[in-house]
Amino acid sequence: MIGYVTSLLALLAISIGGVASQHQQEVVCYLGSWAVYRPGVGKFSIENIDPTLCTTLIYAFVGLNETTNTIKSLDPEYDINKKALERFVNMKSLNPRLKVLVAVGGWTEGSTKYSVMSSAASSRKTFIESVVAFLKKHRFDGLDLDWEYPANRGGVPADKENFVSLVKELHREFEKHDWMLTAALGAGKSTVDSAYDIEKLAKYLDFLHIMAYDYHGKWDGRTGHNAPLYAREDETDDEKTLNVDATIKMYLDSGAPANKLVLGVGLYGRTFLLTDPNNPGISAPANTASAFAGPYTREDGFLGYNEICEKQTMEAGAWQIVWQRSHQVPYMFRDNMWVGYDDDISITVKVTYAQKLGLAGIMVWSIDTDDFTGDCSPKKIKYPLLRAINHGLSTHSDKRPHPSLDEDDLTVVDLDVDNDLDDNRYNTDDTRTSRVGGDGGGTVSVTPTLLSILLAFIFTAVLSH
Ligand SMILES: *[C@@H]1O[C@H](CO)[C@@H](O)[C@H](O)[C@H]1NC(C)=O
Numbered sequence: 001m002i003g004y005v006t007s008l009l010a011l012l013a014i015s016i017g018g019v020a021s022q023h024q025q026e027v028v029c030y031l032g033s034w035a036v037y038r039p040g041v042g043k044f045s046i047e048n049i050d051p052t053l054c055t056t057l058i059y060a061f062v063g064l065n066e067t068t069n070t071i072k073s074l075d076p077e078y079d080i081n082k083k084a085l086e087r088f089v090n091m092k093s094l095n096p097r098l099k100v101l102v103a104v105g106g107w108t109e110g111s112t113k114y115s116v117m118s119s120a121a122s123s124r125k126t127f128i129e130s131v132v133a134f135l136k137k138h139r140f141d142g143l144d145l146d147w148e149y150p151a152n153r154g155g156v157p158a159d160k161e162n163f164v165s166l167v168k169e170l171h172r173e174f175e176k177h178d179w180m181l182t183a184a185l186g187a188g189k190s191t192v193d194s195a196y197d198i199e200k201l202a203k204y205l206d207f208l209h210i211m212a213y214d215y216h217g218k219w220d221g222r223t224g225h226n227a228p229l230y231a232r233e234d235e236t237d238d239e240k241t242l243n244v245d246a247t248i249k250m251y252l253d254s255g256a257p258a259n260k261l262v263l264g265v266g267l268y269g270r271t272f273l274l275t276d277p278n279n280p281g282i283s284a285p286a287n288t289a290s291a292f293a294g295p296y297t298r299e300d301g302f303l304g305y306n307e308i309c310e311k312q313t314m315e316a317g318a319w320q321i322v323w324q325r326s327h328q329v330p331y332m333f334r335d336n337m338w339v340g341y342d343d344d345i346s347i348t349v350k351v352t353y354a355q356k357l358g359l360a361g362i363m364v365w366s367i368d369t370d371d372f373t374g375d376c377s378p379k380k381i382k383y384p385l386l387r388a389i390n391h392g393l394s395t396h397s398d399k400r401p402h403p404s405l406d407e408d409d410l411t412v413v414d415l416d417v418d419n420d421l422d423d424n425r426y427n428t429d430d431t432r433t434s435r436v437g438g439d440g441g442g443t444v445s446v447t448p449t450l451l452s453i454l455l456a457f458i459f460t461a462v463l464s465h
Helices: 002-017 033-037 076-081 084-094 112-118 121-138 159-177 189-195 198-204 244-253 305-314 344-356 384-395 407-411 450-464
Strands: 026-032 056-065 070-073 099-105 142-146 180-185 207-210 261-266 268-273 302-304 320-324 329-334 337-340 361-365 427-429
Touching: 026 033, 026 207, 026 384, 033 056, 033 076, 056 084, 056 112, 056 142, 070 076, 070 121, 076 084, 084 099, 084 121, 099 121, 099 180, 112 121, 112 159, 121 142, 121 159, 142 159, 159 180, 159 189, 159 198, 180 198, 189 244, 198 207, 207 244, 244 261, 244 344, 261 344, 268 305, 302 305, 305 329, 329 344, 344 361, 344 384, 361 384
Parallel strands: 026 056, 026 361, 056 099, 099 142, 142 180, 180 207, 207 261, 261 361, 320 427
Antiparallel strands: 056 070, 268 302, 268 337, 320 329, 329 337
């Protein structure tokens, strides 16, 4: 009886701490392990993870030893000596539903090594055997492939087929162990066309994690949003492919089943330096060579949401925040600085979008740039963006299409119904040239309501019987 009460209380604590147990969809949480090296309040240790807000946690990244074609740690001092992998996997003790994966690859690893490894059956076999040993040794529940990208960045056209072979052979092996196999896949049409046989990949992967961000950045030489949901009327045909909706439709049209697609959301923004501070709209001239960096992530052209909301809080009134109606996302600017990013509202709109299409869930890159300390909210609520995702998935779960989608569902997604955009919080911008004024915009966090706590309790009680 005491055991029963204890486990009920433990489950209750989990339910209050997180809402991932209130829905049956995927919340895939990547951690960029190097976030531990960030200074001050930006430093993210394994113990900063809240595993109740995720259904899958992914450790990024490990790499490939090109001499031996085996999986390897990229930071043995942290991963092994400091036991980061072990502490990461141990997060399962705080959420029994949690799956913990390790991601191999990433942008810095490049494509060439993976191209060579996957080109022959013998080297694929060596790699797969090393993966099996690695997952067993470190007690992971599966692997996430982050080869960026087959047939690109030094790869060869045959990569497309070889990637399928690699995935198929991994899948065959993983079935024996009941492990998960997923992949992070790119968003751009030319990358996708050259790199992926989507229909075949979808057959062997448990989930496809769609990296639906990085559509625009300083490299464009004019302001653009990191992850627009929809196109703007004034964009060219090519530009109109650079948004979440276009990417997801492309995957669905290429034969990916909706229930294997996980929509990726960036918990960060991309920064620009305006050429003319009097022209701070979208598609305004900007500096190609340099943008600006944040105090923690320290990467030119990039700001974590934690750095964005810190600026909005500490420099309140200085930043103008604008809601871009067509893209359904916010941007902000101050003097010659400009940032396109996602917040709890634009993320909630994206969650609703994913729900309407019957997608498997939401992926985030990455939890270490959410407001994981809660410093931006008056009540110190940690992880406002992950909470918005879980809240959205719970709230809208009744709106998911049931057994399958018909053509109409794929083309008509009426989002305005659920877009509870608070007009007082943003200046809105239909025309990119408008110079806007008004409040600097505080941040509002999604807090677990009494109702959701009550629901969690009922749900837990039912589950425990
Ligand atoms: C690859 O593995 C071999 C054999 O264990 C080792 O000697 C070599 O240093 C490794 N190379 C890299 C780049 O890690």
